[in-house]
Structure formats: structure tokens, C-alpha cells
Amino acid sequence: MSLLPEGASFEELVQDYFLAVRGAGLMLSALDTELLTSWAREGVPFEVVARGIQRSAEKALWDARPGEPVLRSLRACQRQVASEIKKYRERSAGETESPRRRRALTWEETRHARLRTSLERLAERRPELMPRVGRLLEEVLASPPADPAQLDAQEGFVFLALLRALPLSERSQLWREARGATEGQGMSARSRRVGRRFRLLALVRRSLEMKEA
Numbered sequence: 470m471s472l473l474p475e476g477a478s479f480e481e482l483v484q485d486y487f488l489a490v491r492g493a494g495l496m497l498s499a500l501d502t503e504l505l506t507s508w509a510r511e512g513v514p515f516e517v518v519a520r521g522i523q524r525s526a527e528k529a530l531w532d533a534r535p536g537e538p539v540l541r542s543l544r545a546c547q548r549q550v551a552s553e554i555k556k557y558r559e560r561s562a563g564e565t566e567s568p569r570r571r572r573a574l575t576w577e578e579t580r581h582a583r584l585r586t587s588l589e590r591l592a593e594r595r596p597e598l599m600p601r602v603g604r605l606l607e608e609v610l611a612s613p614p615a616d617p618a619q620l621d622a623q624e625g626f627v628f629l630a631l632l633r634a635l636p637l638s639e640r641s642q643l644w645r646e647a648r649g650a651t652e653g654q655g656m657s658a659r660s661r662r663v664g665r666r667f668r669l670l671a672l673v674r675r676s677l678e679m680k681e682a
Contacts, residue, residue, distance in 0.1 A: 480505050482515045483522075489663040490526045491540045501543035508550065516618055517557045521550030523667065530671045539668075577620050581613030584624060587679045591631075594678070601634040625666075628673045635676075643672045 477485075483505055484497055497505065508518050525546040526539045540546065585606060592602040605627055614620045632640055647669035 479509045479515055483508065483518050486515075486519050486663070487522050487540070487543055487546070489661075490522055490667050492664050492668070497543060504543055504547060508554075511554055513554050513557055517553050518550050520617065520621065521553035522546045524553070525549040526667065527671045527674065530668070531675055577615065577617060578613050580620060581610065581623075584627065585610055588627070591677055591679060598631065598634055601630060605630055625670055628670045631677060632669070632673045639676070643669065643676060647672055 487497075522540075522543075525548075528549070529539050529545070588602050588606060588610070592599040609623065609627060609630075614623055632643065635643075647665050
């Protein structure tokens with residue numbers, strides 16, 4: 470997920486990822502920097518905060534106008550990042566509990582189940598995608614990964630597979646829209662690739678009406 474060297478600080482990693490997803494290589498404001506510092510004090514992995522930024526951007530993209538930045542500030546991600554931090558803390562605490570006491574579904578299992586349900590509904594709306602959806606349900610989504618990063622990768626694979634199953638005209642339009650949103654923004658080639666992939670997956674989700682609950 471990171472664009473920076475392995476030795477980069479938490480703050481550098483988060484800022485770089487935010488700017489890549491945002492689609493514009495601008496510096497953070499003083500208020501955003503203060504918020505970033507508070508997240509660093511939480512002591513959670515970079516991936517937890519990055520997931521909150523990604524979820525915020527996915528939600529914002531549904532209402533964004535063409536050419537508009539998906540996120541105007543890091544503060545726009547505050548609520549979703551706080552939710553991801555809470556989930557991370559609950560997972561960490563749950564790992565120390567007795568198996569007999571952990572009967573409720575984990576967050577990963579719930580998210581995995583929602584994705585399967587969304588795919589089943591997609592097959593009903595788009596019968597032409599039913600063969601691809603069936604294979605994904607049987608071969609890719611047979612069981613939920615235990616690790617959130619693996620779950621992110623699994624979801625990414627699913628939406629890329631759905632993209633390849635779309636008609637050429639629809640597929641090409643999504644590629645053009647994702648590519649155009651990160652061109653000419655003064656970003657590095659690697660940042661453009663990250664931003665383009667995020668937008669492509671989010672646009673596929675929106676096009677197929679598979680908004681995350």
C-alpha cells in the first residue's frame with residue numbers, strides 16, 4: 470500500500486497515501502497535520518489508518534463530480550479512520566479472549582458475508598455476469614481471510630475480475646475515468662498508479678451498484 474521506502478515514518482506513509490488517493494499532490498493543512506499527529510499517538514499500524522482513508526474516499530466518490538478531488542482534506546476521513554481504529558482495538562482485544570466467549574461473527578467474517586451477498590444480488594440484476602460471479606463465490610470467496618490486509622486484497626481481486634467480465638465499452642469507460650482523474654496533478658508515477666487503482670476499483674463498485682454497507 471505504501472509508496473515510500475520501508476524506513477518512512479507513520480506520518481509520511483499516511484500523508485503519501487492520502488495524497489495518492491485524493492488525486493492531487495498537495496501538502497496537508499495545519500489542521501490536517503495536527504490530526505495526523507493524533508493518529509500517530511494512537512500507535513496503530515499504518516494499514517489501519519489507510520483503510521479508513523480508503524473507505525472515506527470510496528464513499529465520497531459516489532457523489533463526487535468529474536474532475537473534483539475525492540477528498541478535500543484529511544479531516545474528511547476522521548470518522549471512518551476512528552471506526553477502523555475501534556475495529557482494530559476490538560480485534561486485538563478479542564484475540565485474548567477464550568474461544569467459548571467469542572461466538573459473534575468477527576468483523577472480517579461480517580464484511581466477507583456482505584461481499585458475498587452483494588455478489589449474489591449483482592447476479593440477479595446482471596444475469597450476464599452470473600457465470601463470473603458464480604466462480605468468484607466458489608473459488609475466491611469460499612472462506613473469509615483472517616487478516617484484514619488479505620481481505621482487502623481479496624476484494625480488490627473480485628472487483629478486477631468483475632471489471633474484466635464487463636462489456637468492452639463499459640470497461641473502457643471506467644478505465645478512462647480512472648486514468649483521467651490522476652493525470653496532470655503533479656504527482657509521481659507511483660502515486661498516480663495507486664490513485665488510479667483505487668479509483669478504478671471504486672468506480673467498478675459504483676457502476677455495479679455495490680456500495681459497501
